[in-house]
Amino acid sequence: MTQTLGREQRLKSQKTIDDIFQKRNSVSKYPIRLLWKELTDGSTNSQCAFFVPKRHFKHATDRNRIKRLMREAYRTHRDKYLSHTTCHYAFVLLWSNSIMPSYSDVCMFIDGAFGKWKEKTAVCL
Numbered sequence: 001m002t003q004t005l006g007r008e009q010r011l012k013s014q015k016t017i018d019d020i021f022q023k024r025n026s027v028s029k030y031p032i033r034l035l036w037k038e039l040t041d042g043s044t045n046s047q048c049a050f051f052v053p054k055r056h057f058k059h060a061t062d063r064n065r066i067k068r069l070m071r072e073a074y075r076t077h078r079d080k081y082l083s084h085t086t087c088h089y090a091f092v093l094l095w096s097n098s099i100m101p102s103y104s105d106v107c108m109f110i111d112g113a114f115g116k117w118k119e120k121t122a123v124c125l
Helices: 014-025 060-084 103-124
Strands: 026-029 032-038 045-049 089-095
Touching: 014 032, 014 089, 026 103, 032 045, 032 103, 045 060, 060 089
Parallel strands: 045 089
Antiparallel strands: 026 032, 032 089
């Protein structure tokens, strides 16, 4: 699989995002919270959205930087996260800390969150 995060791999549907927040399937590895929903509409790719609340970072440039780091960490390690499943999922990654992270920290936190997700969904498979 190529390591790109194209249009079809980004979660943009407001209806799907609202549904993810209502169902509350989530795991946390502070400061990352991972919410997900299994896609049943015939999607060919798993999709992901990234959120950084304005409450923690008042400047848009800081929020955008963290989202950029999260996208890069997800994009480069996506194959490792999704290799155990044949289903397609919609993910939302939330950042919940007020400290500006480094790329290695973001990778470590996202790895931890997806590790917990794998444990939780392994029971469901």
